[in-house]
Amino acid sequence: MLRRIIPSSAFAYGTRGSQFRLLFSSSVKFQELSARQERERQELLEKIYLPLYGTRKMPGWIELLESGKLWEDYFHPFRWTSRDYEGNTLTVHDTQAIWEKLKKNNLDILLENRKLPLPGPRSLSDKPENEVIEIRNHLLSNYLVNTPKEKFEWEDEICYAGEFRKIGVMASHVHLTVYPYPQEVPALMKRFIEFCDESIKNDSLHPLILASRVFSSLNHVHPFVDGNGRVARSVMALYLIRNGYPPIVFQQMTSGSMAACLYTAQAGNDLTFLYNVVLQNVISILMRYRYQQ
Ligand SMILES: Nc1ncnc2c1ncn2[C@@H]1O[C@H](COP(=O)(O)OP(=O)(O)OP(=O)(O)O)[C@@H](O)[C@H]1O
Numbered sequence: 001m002l003r004r005i006i007p008s009s010a011f012a013y014g015t016r017g018s019q020f021r022l023l024f025s026s027s028v029k030f031q032e033l034s035a036r037q038e039r040e041r042q043e044l045l046e047k048i049y050l051p052l053y054g055t056r057k058m059p060g061w062i063e064l065l066e067s068g069k070l071w072e073d074y075f076h077p078f079r080w081t082s083r084d085y086e087g088n089t090l091t092v093h094d095t096q097a098i099w100e101k102l103k104k105n106n107l108d109i110l111l112e113n114r115k116l117p118l119p120g121p122r123s124l125s126d127k128p129e130n131e132v133i134e135i136r137n138h139l140l141s142n143y144l145v146n147t148p149k150e151k152f153e154w155e156d157e158i159c160y161a162g163e164f165r166k167i168g169v170m171a172s173h174v175h176l177t178v179y180p181y182p183q184e185v186p187a188l189m190k191r192f193i194e195f196c197d198e199s200i201k202n203d204s205l206h207p208l209i210l211a212s213r214v215f216s217s218l219n220h221v222h223p224f225v226d227g228n229g230r231v232a233r234s235v236m237a238l239y240l241i242r243n244g245y246p247p248i249v250f251q252q253m254t255s256g257s258m259a260a261c262l263y264t265a266q267a268g269n270d271l272t273f274l275y276n277v278v279l280q281n282v283i284s285i286l287m288r289y290r291y292q293q
Contacts, residue, residue, distance in 0.1 A: 037175050044176055048074045068187035071180035075266055077188075077217045078195040088131050095135050098124045102136060107143055141226070164189065165225045173259035177266060179222040188221045207243035209271075211236045212278045216265045240282070246289070248281040 033041065049070055064070070072078070090098075101124045110116055118140070121132035164185045171177035180188055196214060199205045205213070218232035237247030250258060258277075265271045 033175050041175055044178060048178060049181075065181065065183045066187060068180060068184035068191065071178065071184055072188060072191065075178075075220065076269060077220050077266070078191055088134055090125075090127055090131050090135055094125060094127055095139070098132060098135050099139050101125075102139060107140070108147075111140065111144055111147075164223050167225065169222055169225070171259060171263075173256050174263040177259075177263050179220070185221060185223050189223055192217050192221060207239065207245060208278055208282065209275060211239040211243075211245070212271060212274045214239055215278075216262055216271060216274055219262050220266050236278075245282055246285045248278065248285060250277065250281060251284075252281075253277065 051064075051070060102119060105119055110118065118136065121129040121136065124136060125132045164182070166182050168182060169179050171179070195217065196210075199210050199213075215232045215236040218235060219228060222228045224231065233250075240247050253261075261273045261277060265274050
């Protein structure tokens, strides 16, 4: 959700706090961190990016920035060393019913005029409010993404669908998470694809490990303005299915604990927690399937 771009936005209205991803730019004061958190974060950023600042005046710094090397060298995301978050309980039928009710509004006017409140959850469904809000917002986002860009006079940033982000992003749960600078993203995505191709070709990683690493790497590069979690989960599901495993849904996890798990993978270069979560989910899906037979 784009707090900087659409501060009083329809999307911000009613969205779960935990769903916000804060965007940053030098000109905008966005942070809600304590002084200590801000200091810690600043120190970490300087540690990673100081080489960039140090070489800013020297020839070649743009190439350095664009190479994605600073972030990559610090976190080594591709080096091989060793809700309920997704668990929205609403069914497809519930979602369909919400969509039908939403459509009774003039969606174009609703999205164009950001001051208008969105239909309240109670007017859409009698299911748990936060889950209805989540589904409502996803449906509206999808509608927006699938609507020709010219239709709304929104800032350019909102038209990023299908493109790499050109702005900085910040994780909502773990303030010390460092996503790469936007200039680093294209190079890192190239590296990500090479990493996947090499791992598949060499058959060097167990499919569950590869699926987990694909998931964590995509989340860490955070290539898009929005939808990174969904894309990462879909790509992981694809790897699992191709290798004969069931696609998993992180049913027992809160977004906070998933964020902590991903943070440990990044900052501690320790994916053990993530592997455990993935493995447990695969086993639990297979067990459920077995008992249904
Ligand atoms: N500390 C973190 N490091 C890396 N990735 C994180 C961290 N915290 C959260 N994430 C990932 O970022 C995703 C949120 O990013 P984004 O809002 O772009 O994705 P989304 O698909 O819109 O959201 P959702 O996952 O809620 O559907 C989370 O789903 C999680 O996978």
